[in-house]
Amino acid sequence: MTIDTTPRPRRSVLYMPGANERALEKAKTLPADALILDLEDAVAPDAKAAARDRVCAAATSGEYGSREVTIRVNGIGTPWHADDLRAAAEAGPAAVVVPKVNSAMEVHAIERGLEAAGVPDHTAIWAMLETPVAMLHAEEIARASARLTVLVMGTNDLAKELHAEHVPGRAPLLTGLSLCLLAARATGRVILDGVYNDVQDLAGFEAECAQGRQFGFDGKTLIHPGQLEPCNRVFAPSAEEIERSQRIIEAFDEAQRAGLGVATVDGRLIESLHVDNARRVLALAEAIGALTA
Incomplete structure (x- = not known):
């Protein structure tokens, strides 16, 4: 296994819906450091198979320049997970992003599934931490595999699981964010902050970017191209x-x-x-x- 651990910018990591061909085409021109071509939340059940083919073709196209291209598969236990994992392994993106990872055992299962499908050595695992269980086991998840290089915060699902409100400053989430940051730094992993839902509120978004950088996050996951400029600026040295x-x-x-x-x-x-x-x-x-x- 030859995962590239050379430090690289991951200031802005933009989710792109795998079912939307125009969005995948537009992503080739956007100033994102990395892309997550999404097969999970952004794709309806009856569109999963077609989106899988489209995303894997995009990931192998070589048309995204210096952008780091990853694929988010559907989670363990869903009807699409095994097929997504096999297809992503064959496509060989920079990384496979797996939602709702809750234990080291699940990381091992993901790694076995990828390797059984012939995943290339360069393809990493990015684990999404989205539940109270994941917060409490973040270090063991991060240490579970050398192929796991990035932790991704799933703050929407975490808030749901906590029965918490989305408020400025994110006070209800700070314990979980801190636990995952500790785990990332203790194990030498990159960690990405969660998304900001109100794409019209750029002032609130920029404030949350600043908070994330102050905490120590390496970058932030995004849901709209309009969030790219402030994110890239905040997470870059002035x-x-x-x-x-x-x-x-x-x-x-x-x-x-x-x-x-x-x-x-x-x-x-x-x-x-x-x-x-x-x-x-x-x-x-x-x-x-x-x-x-």
């Missing part, structure tokens, strides 16, 4: 952050040459942990630049 990161690294290097273990930048103490973060910021900025060049 010019000020890049400049400050450069100064932090230069100041620390100069301090080390002088035999010192710390430095100061703008009156603040700088240690090696700040340098690590500065290097991460610059690496992300460079990767975004390469993606958009």
